[in-house]
Amino acid sequence: MAHTYTPGLRVASRTVVRKRRVLPIPGQVLVEKGRPVTATTVIAQTDLPGKVHTVNVVNLLGIAPEEIRRYMLKRERDPVRAGEPVAENRPFIKWLKTQVPSPITGTVESVSEVTGQVFLREPPKPLSLLAYLDGHVVEVFPEQGASVETECSLVQGIFGIGGEAVGTVAMAVEDPADVLTPERITDTHRGTILVGGSLVGRDGLTRARQVGLSALVVGGVHDPDLRSLLGRDLGVAITGDERVGFTLIMTEGFGRIAMAKRTFDLLASKAGRRASCSGATQIRAGVVRPEVIIPLGESSPFTVDGSQKDAAAVGTGLKIGDQVRIIREPFFGRIGTIVALPAEPRLLPTESRVRVLEAELGDGERISVPRANVELLET
């Protein structure tokens, strides 16, 4: 294949993000094309069907399934309250009467003359779909939802947990290599999207929850600390539904890894700005990465040139002079500049023969790394 390196995550000072927002089942769309929205605007709503409960009436009354309708007090589509009888028998002696109460408040969905079961459905639950971004509606999908677009700065992380969140960007450290210690997270950070440096430990994560951060963006987390936060070990990299009190976005990976300077500087330049973010990650097919989206609003200091540069940096191959981050031991997390791209595969210490690149690290050391083990840093 032409490119064996891992394409870098997007870090763009100015770009356009469009999000397709659709309901899980058909409903009502509340916005029209061209309308400005904020992240918390409800753009569509629907009623999710309620849970279904079953009651085996024939077993409870000791009757045959085909007789069930004779004993039913309620019919299909009738409303019922919890505890209200849905069926009863008719014994000769009245005080021997048995009634079957409904376990829920809802409606009778169906009655089976084969199995003797009665299906009861809870009332529907309303679901509101938010815009997620400050922007405007660019496309409407009747009964489904809409696409919302915004001109923004964008930072993609490598891995996250927790769902969508909105807050103001705040910086907790001065340098991307700093560790985010608990004392750096203060009560003034409540509701913010707080940016740390290279690492946040177990105590820092606990503090983030106590303070009530909206989200935390940091270079890395040690896996045992993430496990402690989640209360379980994460097996498969499909996230977004976790409920830990805040959204966590790791920009670099597991372990202590300085946040890429470009990412850090961009976020620092946005301190005080309102942003939307999501921790949802899916590494398999249909890759989803966590993200921080900071709409530019009207007072953007960036020029259109920046946008073109960002677009050009995405998807190009490796070339001499490019900056890369090494994403595997023994040089994990180090940043270097490509000085050679030998065409022929080289022998690794593992005895595998693969295509490599040669890079010069910050301290002048020259190393050879498999091309699969680097990430292009977009400059």
Next chain:
Amino acid sequence: MIASTSGEMRAILATDCGSTTTKAILIERVRGEYRQTFRGEAPTTVEAPFEDVTRGVLNAIQEVEELSGRTILEGEKILTPADEGRGVDLYVSTSSAGGGLQMVVGGVVMAMTAESAQRCALGAGAIVMDVLASNDGRAGHEKIERIRHLRPDMILLSGGTDGGTVSHVVELAEYIRAADPKPRLGGGYRLPLIFAGNRDARGRVEEILGDRTALVMTENIRPVLERENLVPARTKIHDLFLEHVMAQAPGYAVLIGWTGAPIMPTPAAVGLIMEKAARQQGLSLLGVDIGGATTDVFSVVDGQFTRTVSANLGMSYSISNVLVEAGLEQIQRWVPVALDEQDLRDRIKNKMIRPTTIPQTQESLALEQAVAREALRLAFEQHRMLAVGLKGVQQERTIGDVFEQEETGKSLIDLYRIDLIIGSGGILSHAPRRVQSMMMLIDAYQPLGLTRLAVDSIFMMPHLGVLSQVNERAATEVFLKDCLVPLGSCLAAEGEGEPGEPCFAYSLRFPDGRREEGQLRFGQLLRLDLTPGAEADLEAEPSKGFDLGSGRGSAVAAKAAGGVVGLILDARGRPLRLLDDPTARAAQLRAWSAAVDLYPINSIP
């Protein structure tokens, strides 16, 4: 449709559209026999921004064109028939893109019809998302809630022998109706549902599900308790996979028009070639395909084929789940260096989030191979639970059976009777040393007696499986000549003893007349050269407490097949136990490594 039926095929093109990569191979007739000659690959393009599988297929074919010099494409059309230097006679393809075929199955009794339905769906190449049964321990509303949340590609509903229970089957149908599940690939079509249960329940099932699903009726998969009848339902699964699932996936409607045989789910094709090869060679075999996300295990024992898939055991996307399921200690036990928990966990998680990276150091390689041993072991355990005889079967007994109570549902996997183990997947096919692949398989499966081992050279089993439907000769010729790399044989003793205690004595006569004999003590491992294609006469006599296949202390004689690794004599005992003390265990692992030349000397600190 690209298929030429006139005379012998000269060139065949096959692709496998995987989740991440589309792999194309070219098979040509070379001096009267079929050989795999060139291979190309390109990223799969089912997802955005392309959303058209044919882009990736064309890119992979272009790579084959560049490497072979053969013109295969004219624009976006595959040239046919084959001529000198251009075109192919047949094009076939498999697919697991977009997560493969995902199914929910149901039956009345978990250990009977539900288990048969599970075997049927797995055998058809599906990932089984859930197994519903009247006695699965969940209340009705829990079943309904579960069905509601799953978005399968299709449902297989069985239950009841013909003439047996109707009400329990109808109950399951009612749960499905109440849940009203939606198909995974969008709401534009109705969810396919195959009913393969009690034929007396068909009318009721039609009434309940006919207006909610794309309902298809087929023969009962368990017409009587004593017999499984999986083929008709499996065929229906393949038909619906093409008609409904594939037709919804981006670009597949076009791809279906190019192929000369129906597109098969990748694991179904792998199973098919293994089944055919086992039948042709008269072997009982065990096969594994360990991928990034899933591990498939196949067995063909006495002609009975079983496939299982461990959906979350793999070497990249699912590597962290291997850690979760196996536990840290089980992985650490295979690593000959001390890694602290935080470091090991961080490394495994980083592989999960950056799945395309490769080990650069021996230490890193050893860790990945340690995880692979556990993934293979766990997937095999799951396979053994499903590769069983039919449960609930009445057994005819004579007075002679009184003292031999044999339970129903007995495992079909008797490791003494497995002739061949085939490994496939990146970690096995691309290990820097072939002996590493062989030892991963031996450590994970712990074969007993004499067993041959092989690996798939470049993962072409899917291609050959789908090809075998159209041209079995070409498929099996390539399978034996180019696909399988013979690793060699392993002779292993069952039993446990004290270190240093005699385990078995052996004597070998090589094809050149050379003889070699010796004795292995408990805990020892020995590797002897025996080249591919060569066979040696092997005689071995175990000590009293050990068994090589003929009973404890009884001698065995067999022909040992060679391979690129040779012959491994394994006196480490079964079950294989590693020492508890970390320092002693590291020394034990180093000694075994040195005995078989597993890693370069002194490469691991």
